[in-house]
Amino acid sequence: MSLELQHPAVAPQRLSHQFEQIDQQNDSYIVGMWTFLVTEIMFFGALFVALTVYRSVYPDAFEQAHNALNVWLGLTNTFILLTSSFTAAMAVRSKMLGQRALTLVFLGFTILCAFGFLGVKYVEYSAEFREHHFPGPNFQWSQTVSSAPAQGDLAANSQVALGAPKVGVNEFPASYQPQQLELHKRELFFSLYFVMTGLHAFHVIIGICTLSTLWLLIYFKHPVVDDYMPVELAGLYWHFVDIVWIFLYPLVYLIGKQ
Amino acid sequence: MEEPNHNNHEAAGGHHHVTSIGTYAATYVALLVLLVLTFAVSRVDLGAFNIVVALGISAVKTALVVLIFMGVRHNSRLTWFWASIGFVWLILLFLTLGDYVTRQWVHLPLGW
Numbered sequence: 603m604s605l606e607l608q609h610p611a612v613a614p615q616r617l618s619h620q621f622e623q624i625d626q627q628n629d630s631y632i633v634g635m636w637t638f639l640v641t642e643i644m645f646f647g648a649l650f651v652a653l654t655v656y657r658s659v660y661p662d663a664f665e666q667a668h669n670a671l672n673v674w675l676g677l678t679n680t681f682i683l684l685t686s687s688f689t690a691a692m693a694v695r696s697k698m699l700g701q702r703a704l705t706l707v708f709l710g711f712t713i714l715c716a717f718g719f720l721g722v723k724y725v726e727y728s729a730e731f732r733e734h735h736f737p738g739p740n741f742q743w744s745q746t747v748s749s750a751p752a753q754g755d756l757a758a759n760s761q762v763a764l765g766a767p768k769v770g771v772n773e774f775p776a777s778y779q780p781q782q783l784e785l786h787k788r789e790l791f792f793s794l795y796f797v798m799t800g801l802h803a804f805h806v807i808i809g810i811c812t813l814s815t816l817w818l819l820i821y822f823k824h825p826v827v828d829d830y831m832p833v834e835l836a837g838l839y840w841h842f843v844d845i846v847w848i849f850l851y852p853l854v855y856l857i858g859k860q
Numbered sequence: 861m862e863e864p865n866h867n868n869h870e871a872a873g874g875h876h877h878v879t880s881i882g883t884y885a886a887t888y889v890a891l892l893v894l895l896v897l898t899f900a901v902s903r904v905d906l907g908a909f910n911i912v913v914a915l916g917i918s919a920v921k922t923a924l925v926v927l928i929f930m931g932v933r934h935n936s937r938l939t940w941f942w943a944s945i946g947f948v949w950l951i952l953l954f955l956t957l958g959d960y961v962t963r964q965w966v967h968l969p970l971g972w
Contacts, residue, residue, distance in 0.1 A: 625936075640946040643946040643947070644946075647953045651957065654957060681895065684895060688885075688888040690929070691879075695884070837930075845921075848922055849922075852917070852918055856902035
């Protein structure tokens with residue numbers, strides 16, 4: 603521990619009665635938050651595994667489908683999130699030093715970035731809905747789909763060969779036409795895309811709620827936020843949301859094939 | 861008024877590590893450079909190495925965020941342990957790929 607890191611002007615913290623030392627108290631908070639983040643890593647990790655598996659099974663279809671995404675909007679969003687992560691770290695720093703006005707500025711900017719992220723996401727999603735790329739009965743793929751699927755695909759999916767009715771779907775109405783396998787592969791990519799980015803966007807919304815609550819509490823000088831720990835923990839959460847996107851952007855937007 | 865505290869630990873007696881603005885700013889710039897690098901490399905066809913490079917850069921970015929922005933660098937060993945455990949779990953999760961990768965190694969009759 604070097605001395606220069608021991609800032610003299612750190613705002614005082616109050617020790618709750620169940621703790622022996624302030625270090626122990628802070629550690630409990632931070633480890634508790636990390637425990638939650640570990641569950642989140644597992645949660646998102648499973649989806650990344652699913653993406654990896656299906657990408658390796660249908661490399662060509664996923665390559666083609668991912669080209670329909672707008673890499674520039676994705677790049678913009680990555681930039682926005684990295685910026686917000688920086689301002690979140692600065693907000694925690696200001697709060698630790700008891701600089702209330704600066705904390706409000708940095709927290710406010712982080713929240714603005716989060717709204718900006720959702721705004722870009724809205725533009726992306728609405729374009730995808732317009733092009734019928736949302737998975738479901740209305741899913742369409744207008745670009746040329748190779749009419750002859752790979753031999754391996756046909757063999758592996760002999761029971762759902764193109765055009766043939768599926769086994770065990772007799773309960774569907776007579777008008778039901780099974781979609782083509784090639785279409786399904788692209789739909790699968792968009793299913794994964796919407797689940798992963800949607801879940802991430804949901805986390806961004808939770809982040810907005812958390813950070814806005816903290817902003818208001820600090821603004822009204824509520825005693826709960828005398829301690830910098832609430833801001834620190836919200837910051838940890840926000841950085842985690844950023845890390846998920848750090849992996850989502852290259853894996854979903856940039857790299858189609860494996 | 862402050863409540864009386866048995867341990868008299870009211871003041872800042874803890875080991876606070878205040879990272880300098882310069883360090884945060886440098887980290888931010890490094891993250892942006894890595895972002896541009898991810899984008900640029902992905903536009904070049906490296907075959908199977910595209911994903912390796914992308915994951916490598918993402919791992920470096922994650923390390924920067926975790927160690928500096930999240931402050932794990934200065935946290936206790938317990939925090940180090942928990943932060944690492946998350947990634948251990950992630951590796952275990954990805955070991956399920958062992959199933960999918962080896963499926964072609966076994967020849968089953970058609971229809972399985």
